[in-house]
Amino acid sequence: MTEPLSFELSRPGAEAPRLPAAGVQAPAPEDALSKDALRAHPPDLPRLSEPEIMRHYSRMASLNYSISEQFYPLGSCTMKYNPVANEAAAALPGFAGLHPYQDEETVQGALELMYRLERALCAIVGVDRVTLQPAAGAHGEWTALRMIQAYHRSRGDKRSEVLVPDSAHGTNPASAALSGFQVVEVRSGPDGRISLADLESKLSPRVAALMLTNPNTLGLFEREILDVAEMVHATGAMLYYDGANLNAFMGVARPGDMGFDAVHMNLHKTFTTPHGGGGPGAGPVGVKADLIPFLPHPTVEQSDGHYTFDFKRPKSIGRVRSFYGNFGMLVRAYTYILAMGGDGLTQASLDAVLSANYLRKQVEGVLDLPHEGPCMHEFVASAHNLAPQGVKALDVAKGLLERDFYAPTVYFPLVVAEAIMVEPTETESKATLDAFAAALKEIVEQARTDPAALHAEPHSLPVGRLDEVGTARRITAYLTGQSEDPVLRWKRVQK
Amino acid sequence: MPYLVHSPQEREEMLAAIGVESMDALLGDIPPSLRIHDLKLARGLSEFETMAAVRDLAAANRVFADRLTFRGGGIYKRFIPTAVAAVTGKPEFYTAYTPYQPEASQGTLQAIYEFQTLIAELTAMDVANASLYDGATAVAEASMMARVHTGRDEILVAGYVHPESIEVLHTFSEGRGMKVKRGDQPTNKTAAVVFQQPDFLGLLVDARGLTERAHAAGALAIACVDPISLAILAPPGEYGADIAVGEGQQLGLSASYGGPHVGFIACTKELVRRLPGRLIGSSHDAKGRRGFVLTLTAREQHIRREKATSNICTNHSLCALAAAVYMTYMGEAGMRQVAEVSFKRAHALADRLAALPGWELAFPERQFVNEFPIIVPKPKPLLRKLARKGILGGLEVGRWFRDLRGVLTFTCTEVNDPAAIDQLVEALSA
Numbered sequence: 001m002t003e004p005l006s007f008e009l010s011r012p013g014a015e016a017p018r019l020p021a022a023g024v025q026a027p028a029p030e031d032a033l034s035k036d037a038l039r040a041h042p043p044d045l046p047r048l049s050e051p052e053i054m055r056h057y058s059r060m061a062s063l064n065y066s067i068s069e070q071f072y073p074l075g076s077c078t079m080k081y082n083p084v085a086n087e088a089a090a091a092l093p094g095f096a097g098l099h100p101y102q103d104e105e106t107v108q109g110a111l112e113l114m115y116r117l118e119r120a121l122c123a124i125v126g127v128d129r130v131t132l133q134p135a136a137g138a139h140g141e142w143t144a145l146r147m148i149q150a151y152h153r154s155r156g157d158k159r160s161e162v163l164v165p166d167s168a169h170g171t172n173p174a175s176a177a178l179s180g181f182q183v184v185e186v187r188s189g190p191d192g193r194i195s196l197a198d199l200e201s202k203l204s205p206r207v208a209a210l211m212l213t214n215p216n217t218l219g220l221f222e223r224e225i226l227d228v229a230e231m232v233h234a235t236g237a238m239l240y241y242d243g244a245n246l247n248a249f250m251g252v253a254r255p256g257d258m259g260f261d262a263v264h265m266n267l268h269k270t271f272t273t274p275h276g277g278g279g280p281g282a283g284p285v286g287v288k289a290d291l292i293p294f295l296p297h298p299t300v301e302q303s304d305g306h307y308t309f310d311f312k313r314p315k316s317i318g319r320v321r322s323f324y325g326n327f328g329m330l331v332r333a334y335t336y337i338l339a340m341g342g343d344g345l346t347q348a349s350l351d352a353v354l355s356a357n358y359l360r361k362q363v364e365g366v367l368d369l370p371h372e373g374p375c376m377h378e379f380v381a382s383a384h385n386l387a388p389q390g391v392k393a394l395d396v397a398k399g400l401l402e403r404d405f406y407a408p409t410v411y412f413p414l415v416v417a418e419a420i421m422v423e424p425t426e427t428e429s430k431a432t433l434d435a436f437a438a439a440l441k442e443i444v445e446q447a448r449t450d451p452a453a454l455h456a457e458p459h460s461l462p463v464g465r466l467d468e469v470g471t472a473r474r475i476t477a478y479l480t481g482q483s484e485d486p487v488l489r490w491k492r493v494q495k
Numbered sequence: 496m497p498y499l500v501h502s503p504q505e506r507e508e509m510l511a512a513i514g515v516e517s518m519d520a521l522l523g524d525i526p527p528s529l530r531i532h533d534l535k536l537a538r539g540l541s542e543f544e545t546m547a548a549v550r551d552l553a554a555a556n557r558v559f560a561d562r563l564t565f566r567g568g569g570i571y572k573r574f575i576p577t578a579v580a581a582v583t584g585k586p587e588f589y590t591a592y593t594p595y596q597p598e599a600s601q602g603t604l605q606a607i608y609e610f611q612t613l614i615a616e617l618t619a620m621d622v623a624n625a626s627l628y629d630g631a632t633a634v635a636e637a638s639m640m641a642r643v644h645t646g647r648d649e650i651l652v653a654g655y656v657h658p659e660s661i662e663v664l665h666t667f668s669e670g671r672g673m674k675v676k677r678g679d680q681p682t683n684k685t686a687a688v689v690f691q692q693p694d695f696l697g698l699l700v701d702a703r704g705l706t707e708r709a710h711a712a713g714a715l716a717i718a719c720v721d722p723i724s725l726a727i728l729a730p731p732g733e734y735g736a737d738i739a740v741g742e743g744q745q746l747g748l749s750a751s752y753g754g755p756h757v758g759f760i761a762c763t764k765e766l767v768r769r770l771p772g773r774l775i776g777s778s779h780d781a782k783g784r785r786g787f788v789l790t791l792t793a794r795e796q797h798i799r800r801e802k803a804t805s806n807i808c809t810n811h812s813l814c815a816l817a818a819a820v821y822m823t824y825m826g827e828a829g830m831r832q833v834a835e836v837s838f839k840r841a842h843a844l845a846d847r848l849a850a851l852p853g854w855e856l857a858f859p860e861r862q863f864v865n866e867f868p869i870i871v872p873k874p875k876p877l878l879r880k881l882a883r884k885g886i887l888g889g890l891e892v893g894r895w896f897r898d899l900r901g902v903l904t905f906t907c908t909e910v911n912d913p914a915a916i917d918q919l920v921e922a923l924s925a
Contacts (some may be wrong), residue, residue, distance in 0.1 A: 002601070002784055006609055006823050016828035017576070022836045023913040024843035027833060032842065037699055039729050043616040050578055053823055057606070061587035064602035068586030081498050082590050085542055090751075091580075094553025100753030101568050101739075101890055102557070106882070107553030110752050123535045135628035135755070136809040146669065164801075171808050173801035180670030183801035221524035252522060253529045272498070276813030277603035278593040278625070278773065280755035296666075318666035322569070322631035322659040323753025334792045341539030343496040350518050351501050358509040358519050372519045374513075374691055401599050406592070429500045430509060443854045461598040463786035466778040468597075474667050475776060476893045479767055487776045488622045488767070488790070489612040 001462050003059045007490045010046035017050070044492055064277070065406045065460045071432050071472035073359075075378045075409040075421025076169065076217055078247045085339065086272060088330035094302045100323040104308055111307035114300045114324065117334040118284075124345065125246070126256025126265045127286030133296045133325040137244065140264035140283030141175035146317045147287065147294040148209045148281060149179055153295075154315060157236065159208035165194050166276050167218060167413040169244060172211045188415055192218040192371040193437070193458060196227060213242040214258065215376035215422070217413040219356065221248075229259025238262065238291075245268045247425065248353060248377035251346025261288045271333035274485045282329040295322050351426035352377040353431060359424050362437035366444050368394075370416055378423035380416050390448040393418040395454050398465065400441035402458035405436055496539060551672055559887040562915040565844075567866050567906030568695070568890040569630065569657050570753065571745050573723070576824045580748040583817050593809075597778075597788045603812060603840070608775045610876035612821040615645040617725050617822070618739040619732025620761035625773035626815040627758035627807065630742025631660040634689060634719055635667035636805060637738045637760055640769040641687030641715040641759065642673050643804050650687055653679035653705055655694040656719060658895035664689075679705060681712035687738075689718040692728065696892060696904050697841075697859055697866025703734040710735070715766075721817075722746055722759070724864050725748050727838065731761075737764045747821030750812055757814035767791075771805030837865035840916060841907035845869070847920050857902045866906040868892065873904055877923070884922045 005128045030038060050055070065072075072079035090096065098107055118130045134140040145162065152159045162176035165186045173183040184202050189195040193216065210232045215221045222228065232239050241260035247270045267273045268281030275281070297316040298309035340348060353376055360379040363369065367381035383393040396422075397407035399438065409421040424433055446454050458464060476485035485491070501509070515521060522530075532619040540548065583589060587602060594600030594607075607625045614623035627633045634657075638650045650673050651659055661675070668675050673686070681688050688709040692702045706716035718731040720741045731739035743757040744750070762770060768791065776790035793799070825833065845867050849856050857868035871877060875890055881888035889903030907916070 002786070003605065005605070005612075007612065012825070016826055016832065017824060019574070019832045020828060020836060020909050020912065022839035022843075024840050024916070026842040029838045029864075032838075033727075036703060037729060037862065039725065039727060040733055041619070042827050042831075042860045043619070043671055043725070045613060045616060045830070046823050046864070047826045047828075048823060050576075050824065052579065053578060053820065056583040056823075057820060058585070060602040060605050061585045062602065063600075064587045064591045065592035065596075065599035066587045067592075069882075071601075072592060074592060075533075077592060079592060082586075083498055083653050085546060087589075089546065089549045089553075092550065092553040093558050094550075095562075096749040096751050097558040097565060098556055098752040099559070099566055099572070099750045099887060100570055100584040102559070102887065103878075103882070106557035107752065112551075112555065113552045117841045122535055132575075135632070135811075136807075138806045139628065139632075142806055146666065149670065151583040169515070170800050171806050174799070174803040174806035177801040177803070178671055178806050180672070201515040204588070223524045223526070226526060239857040249522075251524065251534045253525050253531060254528070257529055257531070274589045274813070275592045276589050277591040277816065278812035280628070280757075280811045280814055281809055282755075318670075319631075319659060319662040320666055321663060321754075322629050322657070325753075326628075326755035327752040328755050331549070335545060337536070338540055338548055339497045339542065339545040340535030342536035344499070345536070347496055347499060350814070351499055351506070353515075354501070354506060354509055354518065357515075361513050374515075374523070376524075386619075391868055394630075397596065398598070401596055406599060407596050427498055427500055430505045439650065458598050460840075462601045463598055463784050464780035464782060466597050466780050466786045466788050468778060468788050468790065471778040471788055471868060473774045475767075475791060479764055486622060486764075488774055489608070489615050490777075491612075492794075 002225060003489050005057055006046040006048060009048060009052060009056060012047060014047035014049055018423065062071055070404060070406050071436055072406040073408045073422045073424055073436065075423045076244050078423060078425055080425040081427035082270055082272050083336060086335045089175060089335040090328045090331040097249055111300050113334055113408050114330060115302050115307055117330055121265060121284060121286060124250055125265065127263055128255030128289050129295060130284050130286040131295045131320050132284045132330055133270045134283040134285060135321050135326050136279065136281045137264060137266045137283040138175055139320065140285045141171055141242065142178060143320045144240055144262040144264055144285045145179040147291050150292055150294040150317050152208055155274045159206055161206045162208055163210040165212065167216050167415045168211060168213060169217065169242060172242060176211065193222050193484050194228065196224060199228065199231060200473040203231060205235060207235060207237045208238050209238045211240045211242060212243055215245050215248050218371055218380045219375040219378040220371060221376055225258045244269065245377065248349060251342060251351040252349055259410055262291055265370050267329050267333040272336045273332040278328050280329060282326045295374040304394050348426045355424040355426060359422060359433045359437060363440060366441050367420060378421060380413065381420045381422065382416050383418040383420055389447045389451040391451050391454055393420050396420060396443055398457045399454055400439060401461060403439040405439055454465055500563065560885060561910040562912055563623050564887040565883055565905045565911065565919060566887045566890045568904065569742060570750050571906060571908055572750060573745055575747050578824050579796055579817050579820045582820045583813055587811055588816055592865045594789060597786060601674045601786055603777050606816050606819055607812060608787045610815040611775060613819055613822045614759045614761050616724055617730065618720065619730035620739050620766050621764040623759060623761035624770045625775055626810040627772055629754065629756050629758045631663040631739035633666045633758035633760050634660040637717045637740045638664055638673060638687055638689065639804060640672055640738060641717065644766060644769055645686045645715065647684055647686040648672050649684045650675050650689060650838065651678050651681055653688055653690040654700050655696050656689055656691045657695045681709050681714045683713060684712040685712055687715040687717045689717045693721060693724060693864050696868040697863045698861040699863060706735050717816050722836050723830060726834040729755050737766060743818045746818035748817055755811060755814055757811040757818055772807045773810045791884060836909045837907055840911055841865040841867060844905060844907050844916050849922055864906060866904050868902045868904045871903050872899055874901060881903060881922055886919055888923055
């Protein structure tokens, strides 16, 4: 099943929605403004009635897999249940109706929520302060690197390099490069953890920071983290924590205690704000005392139960986003933390680790497991064992879609061939994990008996495998003037 | 505990299946000195208690009635059709992930493809992306596109561009090799001229002239636009701007204390490969069925890593979905109606305010759409007086621009009915 575009459903005669009339005496724009300022050609927007619009979007919704209906074992993405209470909280008129330029006296509840959320995040990750401004994880990474850069510069220390492990998320090197740093890669050892010898050889007075995910993207805890921290700090560099995998150890250990100086968190992963089909999220950054002066402004301050913004922060790196971040996401995360409490968050992490190890055990002998367990909250398998049948990680992913599971993250981390990265989270039942393992076994069995059939999957979804290469080629044809079809948008065909 | 699914017995069964006695055996890689045994956080609450606590915080805020909100400055109270939240509240949309598996994500992909088309139509540009975080980061990302495209490093900010956009641009420019300057005279060092139409004060700028000057100097023209105003104002594509950006909050999103909202970015064909963030394209499967996919991903950070020119990984899909529903619901006629009503009411209000003793339009010779700057005697006590009467009065723009001390900008939209305008004027006259 597919759904026509709204533009294709559009009917020229459809009535415009009923809207208020001006009700005042004033000239119309076309009489008051110069012709030069006015629009010459109206935009070609669809014309549809509300019933048609609602059906159009309802039908599109039915084409999606989502956490509400499917298991999403996406490694490093922490696709857990999104509590519906969070949505109700963010929709309260006392939050949703606030204008960002209201006076502080009229928004004490909003400021208090931000203050309390900051304190809670400090307690969870072991840092001194947190900025809530970054809108996403990558935004938080870059914000943290800018603060680290400003810290070094304030000491007259011009450091030009940032170390990034080869297993890191692609956003790490991108965020470092866009802060003006040279990126130097640090290799993983055979056990999947950062190689101390390679780290030693890359550390120098030029290095501003090491960016580390812990547990790393293989789902393995960096056992030698205290040594890593000592080596990094001994050269005057800072240690940055990529919080993508924070769900592994809330209440069990804290990045701040491990020696991390800056820590970003993904509220849309660990703290259950929904992914929304790709956003909005929120990527707060926590810092130790040395970095506090460099936090983006404004910060939220409290004195005798009265809350204020502090804009006068001379060493601040400045703003990274307009207003105060994705406030609605902050409300959701705070609601979740209140409901879970310290005890609930701890149990959530324990269950996440338990589920991952349980599922990993089910996968033994089905797919390759290139690294020794136990794992933390996720593990990386490899479809390398299916290579003789010509079956790839992508085929396994599509086979899972066919069996009503979303696919794990595939082809990441780059250090594992045919990687299949699985993160079950604490909100999936044992029965779901068992069903998923059974589906994997069935796929691997089919890979051995009938690989061609697997290559043809999925066949019961709204569409089969799409010609992504063809799409890119058609875009090139458009961009080079060989085609009129922009591919990246609908366009009315001129008759 | 809320949202957890394993029973104590299942936990035991799972540990046994793994072949370990306790959780500690699974956590053995964590050095003992790092283990903590509790978080310094209160214990969890029931949903009833949680919501009561959250409601208390919400109740500690003062919400001004939409109709009595005359403050804008980039975020506006507007009528939001019920259809918008009914669609974005569908869990199939809000609990889905980034559409990396297109076969299982056609709903999100098609909605965003429609969003890209709607924004491209509204701005009259060739192509729009799948959205960015907000209007301010869109300005910064557009500037970076110009920096890379022209190989020049100076970004010239002309006139009253939103001050928070300028602040974010400054923060972005560090490390990206950009120099941000104020002015409207581009040179052969200028990568782009950034201007806002209407500007932060609500006034129209000479978008055509600024664009021509940028092009004459070999620079790009970046237009920051108000999406509702484009129903009546010349869109960037009609005056030849290279990149159009803006904040999409007005397209069906609540003010929500500044976010989450949605930034949009659209450009000419020549710049498509420099666009940051996600792009959706049309495709087809082996049976010839049309579908949509994430495309041109080779531009993005997860492929290019340190060679990427943007680290943007996320878009604001759900907010873009809201904007798509809004624009589809309104259609061209609805958006024009909303823009015209706002225009007329703001002009009626401007006339009445300018007639008050001691009040004076700050730029009487300049045209505006639905927001305007006005010089008022003693703004602070005046705003306090309005607040006491439940009215959120104009915005003190002198906070950002020293030359505008004593100036307030007032805005009107379709939610500020004529009786609300009367109420405002009466409160000021009393």
